[in-house]
Amino acid sequence: MANISTNELLTLAQQALAVSGADAAMAQATARALVYADTQGLASHGVARVPAYAAHLRNGRAVGTARPRVLRERGGAVLIDAGAGLAYPACAVAVDTAVQRARDHGVAFVGVTNSHHFGAGAYHLEAVAQAGMVGLAFSNSPAAMPAWGGKQALFGTNPIAAVFPRRDGARILIDLSLSEVARGKLMVAAKEGREIPLGWALDADGQPTTDPKAGLAGSMLPMGGVKGAMLALVVELLACALTGAHFGFEADSFLTDEGEQPRVGHAFLVIDPGALAGQSAYLDRVEALVDAMQEDEGVRLPGARRQALSEQSAAAGVAIPDALLQQLHELAGPGKPLN
Numbered sequence: 006m007a008n009i010s011t012n013e014l015l016t017l018a019q020q021a022l023a024v025s026g027a028d029a030a031m032a033q034a035t036a037r038a039l040v041y042a043d044t045q046g047l048a049s050h051g052v053a054r055v056p057a058y059a060a061h062l063r064n065g066r067a068v069g070t071a072r073p074r075v076l077r078e079r080g081g082a083v084l085i086d087a088g089a090g091l092a093y094p095a096c097a098v099a100v101d102t103a104v105q106r107a108r109d110h111g112v113a114f115v116g117v118t119n120s121h122h123f124g125a126g127a128y129h130l131e132a133v134a135q136a137g138m139v140g141l142a143f144s145n146s147p148a149a150m151p152a153w154g155g156k157q158a159l160f161g162t163n164p165i166a167a168v169f170p171r172r173d174g175a176r177i178l179i180d181l182s183l184s185e186v187a188r189g190k191l192m193v194a195a196k197e198g199r200e201i202p203l204g205w206a207l208d209a210d211g212q213p214t215t216d217p218k219a220g221l222a223g224s225m226l227p228m229g230g231v232k233g234a235m236l237a238l239v240v241e242l243l244a245c246a247l248t249g250a251h252f253g254f255e256a257d258s259f260l261t262d263e264g265e266q267p268r269v270g271h272a273f274l275v276i277d278p279g280a281l282a283g284q285s286a287y288l289d290r291v292e293a294l295v296d297a298m299q300e301d302e303g304v305r306l307p308g309a310r311r312q313a314l315s316e317q318s319a320a321a322g323v324a325i326p327d328a329l330l331q332q333l334h335e336l337a338g339p340g341k342p343l344n
Contacts, residue, residue: 006324014323015040018052021336025059026069027091034093042125043325044318045311049189050125053196053329058091058122059336060262067091067121067266073098076118081110084248087120089266095120096129096271103275104136111280116248117271122146122259126166127180127311133275134168134176137284142166144271145244148253149188149225153234156211158224161253161269162188163240172288174295178308183237184225191217191225192260197326221260244270 009017018036027035035058043051061067071090075083083102087095099115106113123129123144133140146161162184169177182188185205194201194217203213206220214220227233245252250270257264278287298304325333 007327007330008322008324009330010322011040011044011318014043014052014325017333017337018055021055021059021333022062022069022091024336024338026062028070031069031071031091031094034097035091038093038124038128040323041128043323044315045125045127046314047125047311049187049193051323052325052333053189053193054122054124056329056332056336057259057262061121062091064262065266066257066262066264071095073117075102081106081113083113083115085115085117087117089119089268090121092117092121092123092271096123096273097132099271099273100129100132100140100275103140103273104133104138107138107275107277107280111277113273113275114247115273115275116244116250117273118248118250119266119268120250120271121267121269123164123269123271125180126164127168127178127308129273130166130168130178133273134170134178137170137278139170139276139278140168141274142271143240143244143273145241145250145253145256145269146188147256147258147267147269150184150227150234150237151224152238153227153231156224159254160234160237160241161256162225163237163244163253165236165240169291170288171291171295174292175306175312176308177291177295177306178311180308181228183227183233183240185228185233186225188221188225188260191220195221196328244272247272 015036019032022032039052062069068089071088073095074086076086077084085099095117099117103113103115126142129142130140145163148158149162150160152159162182164182166180200215201217208214208219208223248270251268256267256269278284
């Protein structure tokens, strides 16, 4: 493992994406999101994704010059077209729009269509918390889980994230995949030649497996059995039926270099607490619940571990596998200007 500062990693990821076809805005937005994931211990959604993103840019699976644009809007509801680009510029526009519309209307729902890999859901909600609002984020992804009772992958792993700001303490941040683990963990295990625990995935024949490559070729198991499968269905409908995006079974895998543009969907729900009980009452109630939780020894607030890792990374840098670091340098090459 090599240790690299977050600034160095950010520059390297930007350069690799720019050389592969992303314009400066897309390269910067994407690199920031990926490095954020690495600093929070989410290696499966960090710069390990750069080689795949770079291949998608080169092969036309992602449009490096895409500009997000508003397709439809009515009150607190807005639909953003990502233009088949990498997701992060469109998500940034969607979140900013949702915050502004929530200020005007009390609540806003902004969908993104025609998009790509969503990354760490928590990243998109940091700006919502900074605005003092409550936020939820949803995304579908290429088919990786069967519908309950089925054998064929149909739904994505479909992450859900939520953020709740606090008066003084760190925001409460919840971020989870609806599979037993994020599919990216199998990707990392496959690259590192490690086995995975039973209960994470099934092979192509529907049998439990400890081989991550077999799991990637097969399907993921939903967390919580039928309940996880039902939540995955909810996300497919929120992120796709409302936005016109591809369902998971219609989208080619993120894990292959070749294929069609995935054109998946995302959705952001932002709520202004001031429109309901009021900002002060909301903050009081959050602290009442936090106090009750922390009376039970051993309870850790969601997001606390990630915050600690982020602070540690800012001081000590991020540990990156040597092979990945070499690959990033090879992709960046002599580079081209980032502005």
